[in-house]
Structure formats: C-alpha cells, structure tokens
Amino acid sequence: MTKKENILIVGAGLCGSLLALRLGQRGYNITVYEKRPDLRKVDISAGRSINLAFSDRGIKAMKLVGLEEKVKPLCIPMNGRMLHDVEGNTVLAPYSGREHEYINSISRGDLNALLLDEAEALPNVTIYFNHKSTEVDFENCIAHFYQYETKSEVSKKADVIFGTDGAGSSLRKSYYLGKKFLFSFSQDYLTHGYKELSILPAQNGGYKAFKNALHIWGRGDFMLIALPNLDGSFTVTLFLSYAEGEYNFNNLTTNEKVLKFFTTYFKDALELMPNLIDDFFENPTSPLGTVKCSPWHYKGKTLLLGDSAHAIVPFYGQGMNASFEDVVEFDKYLDDSKDWETIFKSFEKSRKIDTDAIADLAIDNFHEMKGHVNNAIFREKRNLEMA
Numbered sequence: 001m002t003k004k005e006n007i008l009i010v011g012a013g014l015c016g017s018l019l020a021l022r023l024g025q026r027g028y029n030i031t032v033y034e035k036r037p038d039l040r041k042v043d044i045s046a047g048r049s050i051n052l053a054f055s056d057r058g059i060k061a062m063k064l065v066g067l068e069e070k071v072k073p074l075c076i077p078m079n080g081r082m083l084h085d086v087e088g089n090t091v092l093a094p095y096s097g098r099e100h101e102y103i104n105s106i107s108r109g110d111l112n113a114l115l116l117d118e119a120e121a122l123p124n125v126t127i128y129f130n131h132k133s134t135e136v137d138f139e140n141c142i143a144h145f146y147q148y149e150t151k152s153e154v155s156k157k158a159d160v161i162f163g164t165d166g167a168g169s170s171l172r173k174s175y176y177l178g179k180k181f182l183f184s185f186s187q188d189y190l191t192h193g194y195k196e197l198s199i200l201p202a203q204n205g206g207y208k209a210f211k212n213a214l215h216i217w218g219r220g221d222f223m224l225i226a227l228p229n230l231d232g233s234f235t236v237t238l239f240l241s242y243a244e245g246e247y248n249f250n251n252l253t254t255n256e257k258v259l260k261f262f263t264t265y266f267k268d269a270l271e272l273m274p275n276l277i278d279d280f281f282e283n284p285t286s287p288l289g290t291v292k293c294s295p296w297h298y299k300g301k302t303l304l305l306g307d308s309a310h311a312i313v314p315f316y317g318q319g320m321n322a323s324f325e326d327v328v329e330f331d332k333y334l335d336d337s338k339d340w341e342t343i344f345k346s347f348e349k350s351r352k353i354d355t356d357a358i359a360d361l362a363i364d365n366f367h368e369m370k371g372h373v374n375n376a377i378f379r380e381k382r383n384l385e386m387a
C-alpha cells in the first residue's frame with residue numbers, strides 16, 4: 001500500500017465526497033466518478049431529503065477534515081422536538097437539559113457542495129460527473145461506466161475501488177451478481193413511504209413556525225415532520241403507508257382527499273402550507289428501506305462505505321452521520337501501514353456491529369416518533385396542568 005496507488009471512488013454524494021477529501025489530504029491519488037451532473041453548477045435537487053439532521057458524529061467528521069468552522073454557517077441548531085397534537089397544541093421537548101446539546105438542520109446540497117469544493121481543491125483529487133457505474137469487475141479492479149454526455153461506455157482500472165454510490169450501489173450489485181464469494185445481502189422495505197412538502201418563508205423572510213426545533217406531528221400510523229432551512233422555509237416530510245389505513249399514498253388521489261386528510265390530522269401545519277396541493281402532486285413518493293450486507297470488501301481491492309454498505313430508515317436522523325463516521329473510523333486504520341485487505345477486514349469487523357445496531361434502532365424510533373412520543377408528552381403536559 002503506497003500513496004502512489006490510484007484510488008477510484010464511485011459516487012460523490014455525502015460519503016464519497018468526504019472520503020475523497022480525507023484520502024486526498026492523506027496524499028493518495030483519487031479519481032471520483034459521479035452519476036449525476038455537478039450539483040454546484042446544475043440546478044438539481046441534491047437527492048433524497050433536502051435537509052438533514054446533522055449530529056455530533058457528523059461534526060466529528062468535519063473536524064477530521066478541518067471543516068468545522070466552514071460548516072457552522074450552514075447549520076441551524078434544533079434544541080428539541082416541537083410536538084404538535086391534532087388540536088394544534090404544541091409542546092417543546094428538549095433533547096437535553098444542557099443548552100449546548102442540540103442537533104442541527106443542514107441542507108444536503110450545501111453540505112455536499114462544500115465537501116466537493118474542498119476535495120476538488122486538492123491537486124491529487126479529480127471528480128468526473130455524469131458517469132454512471134454500470135458494473136464493477138472487483139476481481140480485476142475495473143469499473144465500467146456509462147457517460148451520459150458522450151453516450152458512450154468507459155472503463156477505468158484502479159488499484160483500489162471504493163463504492164460510495166448509495167443504497168442502490170452498483171459495486172454491491174456486482175458482488176451479488178458476480179457469485180464469486182459468499183455474499184450475504186438483505187433489503188427490507190417499510191410499508192410506509194415518504195413525500196417531501198414545504199412551508200415557505202413568511203412574507204418578511206422570517207420563519208412561520210418556531211425555528212430551532214424539529215417539528216413532529218405524530219398520528220399513530222403516520223406522521224409529518226419539518227426541519228428548518230436557512231432561507232426561512234421548512235422542509236416537511238410526510239411518512240405514510242402506501243396501501244394500509246383509511247388514508248394512504250395509494251388512495252390520496254384528489255385535491256379534496258388530500259385537503260380532508262390534512263384538515264383532519266394536520267390542521268395547524270396546513271395553515272402554513274398554502275402550496276400543499278402542488279407539492280403533494282408534483283413531488284415523488286419514495287420508499288424507505290434497510291440494507292444490510294457482508295462482506296463489505298473483496299480481498300484488498302474493493303470496499304463499500306456509507307449507504308451502499310448499510311442504508312437505514314431515517315427515523316434516528318443518523319444515516320448520513322453514520323456514513324460520515326465510516327470515514328472517521330476507516331481513517332484510523334490508515335495510520336498503520338498494513339495492506340488494504342487487513343485494513344478492510346479490521347474496519348468492517350469493528351464497524352458492522354455499530355451500523356447493524358443503528359439500523360435496528362432507526363426502525364424502533366419510527367414507531368416511537370409516530371405514536372409514543374406525542375402521546376406520552378401530551379399526557380404529561382395534561383397531568384401537570386391538572387395538578
């Protein structure tokens with residue numbers, strides 16, 4: 001393992017761009033291939049979820065690459081959960097009694113752009129966009145791509161290939177389809193999907209709801225959440241079953257049905273969302289799933305990191321944070337000048353326990369957020385008022 005080796009990274013999302021930056025800082029020659037156009041130049045949505053809860057794990061990763069100060073202006077602290085009951089009453093449930101303990105809301109696009117800028121500023125990091133990996137020959141360390149602009153196929157050989165191409169990873173598919181080693185893989189979908197909606201800024205540019213909180217409208221079988229953005233808007237996400245219950249994504253097919261659903265269950269949110277109908281019918285409904293697999297690596301040649309190795313449902317707000325933590329933990333192994341296979345094995349051995357645990361906790365928290373949190377806290381509030 002020498003720094004002259006050519007490292008190829010597939011996917012320049014949150015994990016891939018952080019990995020490129022860190023390995024670049026360590027002096028490796030890095031080439032990154034990303035399927036989508038450059039989000040800094042083309043007006044595309046940054047992918048799933050416009051904003052994200054960015055926790056201490058994520059901040060530690062920023063410290064590692066020296067970006068702690070640059071990321072701060074992108075963050076909105078959320079000190080607690082603002083719970084909304086069906087009558088429109090609210091209770092703020094702080095995450096902690098200590099003022100300095102909070103999570104942040106951050107724009108996926110802004111964070112990804114910062115990481116791309118910093119990685120690309122290094123002379124030994126090159127990023128190509130519009131390259132979709134179609135297959136990875138992990139035995140010979142060759143990645144095959146479709147280049148959208150020239151409509152042609154290109155193949156690139158490297159010494160090591162990292163797959164950071166998200167939940168639908170092409171490297172992971174190649175492991176699975178290649179059948180060259182015992183590869184275990186599971187993908188479990190929730191019965192619920194999600195749809196993004198929005199609360200636009202107030203006329204004076206301020207926030208229409210309390211800014212420094214993660215807003216939750218838990219309704220037992222479904223829920224709405226909202227996270228603040230820097231421009232005064234909130235990104236709202238509806239989590240709802242595809243097919244079960246009185247209201248579901250399959251039967252909310254007309255303006256009247258959607259308005260009735262929101263008037264019945266989310267009246268106070270509806271008042272802040274005059275553009276609900278357009279958002280509802282224009283924005284996609286997307287599935288939520290958990291991916292577990294092993295091994296993440298093939299010999300010392302390829303390694304999966306981030307969602308490609310362990311995609312989780314978003315109810316702990318930890319998918320990106322855990323993907324960033326992958327890079328932090330992986331980086332520790334690079335201090336020992338061992339061969340790649342030993343590094344990959346040791347990393348996966350210690351890391352998989354944690355990523356399996358957060359995957360299971362995230363599913364538990366789905367049930368907690370949509371039902372129990374609201375019930376328990378409003379019950380406590382009523383008891384206090386009656387005392």
Ligand code: FAD
Binds near residue numbers: 049054307318322
């Ligand atoms: P991705 O962000 O998916 O990036 C993968 C990249 O690879 C993309 O740029 C993609 O274009 C590219 N790519 C894909 N296929 C190919 C290919 N074949 N060839 C080349 N490039 C390819 N996490 C949190 O920590 N906090 C939250 O609050 C949170 N909220 C979420 C809300 C929702 C609704 C969802 C769905 C997820 C949420 N997550 C959250 C999880 C978070 O989005 C992921 O864990 C995180 O994006 C993983 O980063 P990644 O770089 O591994 O994958």
